[in-house]
Amino acid sequence: MISIPVLTLKRLPQYLELLYGFEHEGQDTISATRLAELTGVHMTQVRKDIALTGVVGIPKVGHKVRDLIESIESCLNWKDHSSAFLVGVGRLGSSLLGYSEFKRKGLNIVAGFDTDPSVAGSLVDGVIVHPMDKFANLCRRMKVHIGILTVPADQAQATAELMVESGILAIWNFTPTLLQLDEGIIVEDVDMSASLAVLSRRLSEKYEQDSQQDNKSKNKKNTIDQEKQ
Amino acid sequence: MISIPVLTLKRLPQYLELLYGFEHEGQDTISATRLAELTGVHMTQVRKDIALTGVVGIPKVGHKVRDLIESIESCLNWKDHSSAFLVGVGRLGSSLLGYSEFKRKGLNIVAGFDTDPSVAGSLVDGVIVHPMDKFANLCRRMKVHIGILTVPADQAQATAELMVESGILAIWNFTPTLLQLDEGIIVEDVDMSASLAVLSRRLSEKYEQDSQQDNKSKNKKNTIDQEKQ
């Protein structure tokens, strides 16, 4: 199995999102050119990304929407469902438990876990929440390999270690903590801070740029005024 | 103001997270080498990233933790607070309203908005929730330029357009929808799907790799067995 570049993997769901829309509208073919226009990704890039998933298109026509969807989904392993445990049924955790979107994307959250005894035992959006001390046992017994980490930052490292000891192979990390784990363990960070960082900086850059343009036009106006005088 | 590469911007919060820890522990200097070890980023990369924020270090010693923190924070504009409006006070939206982390990162969510009249008017984690029709007015009056988008996917595009019309310059998009907006508008996607895509694929790759190794060792065993015979 070839290793698909991260950046390609991150673009694939974007295409998929559009493709679902097309399928819904009854459109059955789509060109890479059009996908490029809609995503802002360069058309040759789209072609390369698509090529990596293994489908071939028809010149002058493009790709069959259904084929592309199938190809991307199977490439991302979104066709058969993987079980996952979620640890930390706080605000964010419980919002994820109810996120139906995941089921469409091959992720099946089968249980939640929390140290807080008042949360444990309850059902959140139809998902059962166990006390934390049952994690290791259930994880091994049910052969769950994906862990979703939504605990407070200060518990992240310890919880992650427990997950790994219990047989978790991949951690979807929603905490800002940088996990230090065994090399083989797959850690994927949903990095809100990283995203916010880009947003903040770009906005600052924009403000400055705009104010410079203001200055320029002011100066221009002055010059014109002076010319009038 | 120089334009800092996206990938650098995404690494800066990671360094910052570690630096807060060091400061908490009373450590007052840190080397790029050490940061590299902890983040897994190459040491020269760390140096380049740090250089972009404008600080200079001391050979043989490294950088003053406090200076680095200040430099990164000001680089990301996390020192002075920006106001933001959040639209879509559902599960995810309300979990974000209570996320105290943001205040430390220069983001101040001053109000929530929702079309659901039963939510509007209430307080969620001390943040007032207004009915959606007040958005445009309040946005202009309070000069809010950041919008957080946590509405259902099918309302994302329309809501985003309304935001832009009301004076929003940057949208922090938590929906899977690919927004089609004016070029000048800054859109930053918190792409859970993208993240999940990487996780799923990497796990598939790992499974296959492992099973291949299993086959190899089986074959090896067979060979050995045969040799024994």
Next chain:
DNA sequence: AGTATTTCGATATTTTTATAGCGATTAAGG
């Protein structure tokens, strides 16, 4: 004081990623 060691930061080099160019292929219209 002099030497060894660590780390910085500037300058290559390599690698990866994105873009461009171009012939091949296929549907549609004359």
Next chain:
DNA sequence: CCTTAATCGCTATAAAAATATCGAAATACT
């Protein structure tokens, strides 16, 4: 049936990012 136009997908180039190299600076140890 032939030409035109659109698109694919391959190869080549360009840009960006990551990594390596190396001299200079600063501390600590002899």
